[in-house]
Amino acid sequence: MALIQCQFYSETLSLSIGINALIPQHSALQISGSGKLPVLYLLHGLSADHTDWIRHSSIERYAEEKGIAVVMPSVGRSYYTDMKFGSPYFTFLSEELPQIVRALFPISDRREDTFVAGMSMGGYGAFKLGLSFPERYAAAASLSGGLDIVSRMNGLNNFQPHELIAIFGDVSELEGSTNDLFYLMDKLKAYEGNKPMFYQCCGTEDFLYQDNQAFRKRAIDLGIEVAYEDGRGEHDWNYWEPKIQSVLNWLPIETNL
Template identity: 25%
Template structure:
């Protein structure tokens, strides 16, 4: 696989930003265009995090997807309470720049978005908010109820040095206090209820059986909300915790889902 770094000055963020792009072996700048899967990192990650997945190279080499890895630091890929505009950056800048620089299927039918934890939630939020941009969502252990969180539900796990969950201060810097306008804007259940039903969306969710109880419960509630709203989806609970080993183990199914829905468009 070929790994590139694409950089430009972001008007939304106010400084130079970069994305990582992975091209499959058969990529050509001419001829049949290639679908694109945007993959969003988790809290504390960056645009290189997904590249640490051991199964990724083999799946790229056997597939036809262009992969794009943006980054938002710890800002959840949203327009947040501090005024940081990572949603505008992703949807209004990254997507058009990729379409301009590469031979892509430059329509919603050729674009998917996925992610892990923070990124998994953001993937669903952005696909629901921008039905004209994305047609496929692949979320691994999505933290969908971040806009609804109050206090620190992970306090008892703070002694775990590997814990990558925001503190109350970190969380409210992005989301604002409970009841804020930002929280209302990204309420997952309101987004599902109020989606544009005229634009079909294919969704895949999975979560680890050894994940935090809260994470499992919110993935089940999101599954149920999708069912109630008649949004086509796949849902899987499988072995694993809230970590990149879980993500890596699920990559073959994630790629199969994305290929099935994007390459058949």
């Protein structure tokens, strides 16, 4: 497995951006049916960056066992959003980054080979991508995700009110917008193509547990299938380290291993 630390200029953001990429070295044995590598875009949390998964988990070892490339971008505290007062990070993540990654590495562009996951803020970002672009992602996973962002704006677990306003605008602009995962679930319900697989987990001692229960209830009400795992755990790496292994085992990875 090769760990590649990469800096490049983003035209979308008008700044230099960092990513870490894990690329299987024995690609002739680990490529998918398309002749290129399946890929997991793995997203960081609010107070972290593109180094977080490498520093705090054994994602390199787990990904090597599965023969999958892992791309870890850095987006600051943007909530993976085209910010109200700030930079267009969601456009970067959804449009520019995949093009750059496929130009630099032998990454498949097939929907069947493309997955996204993240923890905390990254769980929100992962579900946002999967719900927004069901034609691009075969699976999306959220670990302790901040999924009910409208409730947070309204005061539930909102420890950053001014920052969220800078990102999303006020709550009237957020609710029912493409930044509202509940609105995106409504849209997905009407989508007639193949829907992504979804995986969700959150520890019962996590401060975002109620967010996750609200998201799960809406998914059940809409008939959107979500693989869900419950159990004890807090908002920390003691919980996320084993759960990322569960995610990799759950992903529908097609390889020649």
